[in-house]
Amino acid sequence: MFAIDDLSDAIDVTREFLTPVRPGTWLKLALIVFFVGGTGFGGQSFSGGGGGIGSETPPDTGTDPGTAVDFAEWLPILIAIALFFLVIGLGFLFVSSLLEFTLLETLRSGEVHVRRYTSRNVGRGAHLFGFRVALGLLALVLLGIPLIAIVLSGIAWELIGLFILFAIPVGIGFAVVDRLTTVFVAPTMLERDLGVVAAWKRIWPTLTSHWTEYVVYLLLVWVLQLVIGFATMLLLLVLLIPFLILFFILLLVPFLNLLLLLFVPVLVLLFVLFSALIQVPVVTYLRYYALLVLGDTDPELDLIPEQRAAVRDGGSDRTGGTGGGWDSDDDGPDGDDRGWDDESDQWGRDESQDDGWDDTGSRDDTDTRDDTDSRDDTDFRDTTDSSESDDDRDDRDDRGGW
Structure with a gap:
C-alpha cells in the first residue's frame, strides 16, 4: 500500500x-x-473559548441589575x-x-x-x-x-x-x-x-x-x-x-x-x-x-518525480534516464537531460575537447595517404601521353590504387 x-x-x-x-x-x-x-500555538487560542463556555454557571434570577450595565x-x-x-x-x-x-x-x-x-x-x-x-x-x-x-x-x-x-x-x-x-x-x-x-x-x-x-x-x-x-x-x-x-x-x-x-x-x-x-x-x-x-x-x-526516483530504483526515473539532481533553474523538475553535461556523451566524454582518440594519428594518416594517392594518380595521368592506349591507362590506374 x-x-x-x-x-x-x-x-x-x-x-x-x-x-x-x-x-x-x-x-x-x-x-x-x-x-x-x-x-x-494556533490550536490553543481556539480551545480557550470552549473552556470559558463550559465553565459558565447557570444564570441566577436574583442577579443584580447592575451587571447588565457593566456588560x-x-x-x-x-x-x-x-x-x-x-x-x-x-x-x-x-x-x-x-x-x-x-x-x-x-x-x-x-x-x-x-x-x-x-x-x-x-x-x-x-x-x-x-x-x-x-x-x-x-x-x-x-x-x-x-x-x-x-x-x-x-x-x-x-x-x-x-x-x-x-x-x-x-x-x-x-x-x-x-x-x-x-x-x-x-x-x-x-x-x-x-x-x-x-x-x-x-x-x-x-x-x-x-x-x-x-x-x-x-x-x-x-x-x-x-x-x-x-x-x-x-x-x-x-x-x-x-x-x-x-x-x-x-x-x-x-x-x-x-x-x-x-x-x-x-x-x-x-x-x-x-x-x-x-x-x-x-x-x-x-x-x-x-x-x-x-x-x-x-x-x-x-x-516530485525526480525526488521519488532518487530514493527508488537506484535513482532511475520513470523514463529510463538517470536523475542527477532536482532542479537547476528554479522552474520545476528538469527534463531527461538532468545530470548530463550538454557537451558530453553518455559515456562521460566531452565531445567539445579531446575525446581520448588521437585526432592527428592513424585516421589522419589514412586520410593523408588517400589524398596523396589520389593526387598522385591525377598527376600521373596528367603527365602521360594522351595517345597511349586505354589498356595501358587502366593498368597504371590499377597500380596507382595500390
Whole structure:
C-alpha cells in the first residue's frame, strides 16, 4: 500500500533535501513553516473559548441589575478586541495561503526562494485563502448558531451534550476537508494551473478510486502528529528551561528588573524561532509524505518525480534516464537531460575537447595517404601521353590504387 510504503520514502527524500545543513536555508524554511506549519500555538487560542463556555454557571434570577450595565460598558471594548484579532487572524491566514505554494515550489525544486516563489503564486494563494475563509464561515454557521442558541436559552448539560455529539463529527469533517485541500488540492492547483474548485474536481476521481489509500494516510498522519507533537512539546520545554532560569534571575536581582522589559520580547522571539526550526523537518517530512502518496495514486499530479526516483530504483526515473539532481533553474523538475553535461556523451566524454582518440594519428594518416594517392594518380595521368592506349591507362590506374 502506497500510504504505508511512502512513510520510509518520505524520510529519505526529507534527508536528501535538508542535508547538508545550511543555516540560511533553514532560516528561510523556518519563516515559511511558522506561517504554514505553525509552532503549535494556533490550536490553543481556539480551545480557550470552549473552556470559558463550559465553565459558565447557570444564570441566577436574583442577579443584580447592575451587571447588565457593566456588560454594556465593556461591549465596545470587547468588540474592538475581537475585530483586532479577526484582522490579525485573516492576515495570518492570507500569508499562510501564499506560502503554501512557496513551500510546494521549494520542495519541488529543492531550493528556497521566498520572494520569487511567493510573487508568482499570488493568484493561487488568493484562491486558497478565499476557499479557507468560506470553509471557516460555513463551520462558524454550523457550530456557532447552535452554540449561541444554547447560551441564550440557558446553559443545560443536556444541550451541551447534544452539541458535543453534533460538533465532533462536523469538526472532523471540516478538518479532513481542510487537510485534503492543503496537502493534495494545493499541489494539484500548482501542477495543473487550476483554481481551488477546479482542482477539487480534478482530484476527486483520484480520491474516490483510491479511497483506502487516503483513509490510511489520514489515520497515519493523525498518529504521526500526535507522536511528533508530544515529542516536540517535550523538546520545547527542555529548551525553555534556560530562558526561564535567566528570567527569574533578572526578576530577583535588584536593579536588573528593568531588563525584563527588553528580555521578555527577545525571549518570545527566540522561543518562536527555535520552535519553527524544530518544526522544519517535521513539516517537510509530512508534506513530502503527502506528495509521494499523491504521485503514487495519480502520476499526472506528481510534483516530485525526480525526488521519488532518487530514493527508488537506484535513482532511475520513470523514463529510463538517470536523475542527477532536482532542479537547476528554479522552474520545476528538469527534463531527461538532468545530470548530463550538454557537451558530453553518455559515456562521460566531452565531445567539445579531446575525446581520448588521437585526432592527428592513424585516421589522419589514412586520410593523408588517400589524398596523396589520389593526387598522385591525377598527376600521373596528367603527365602521360594522351595517345597511349586505354589498356595501358587502366593498368597504371590499377597500380596507382595500390
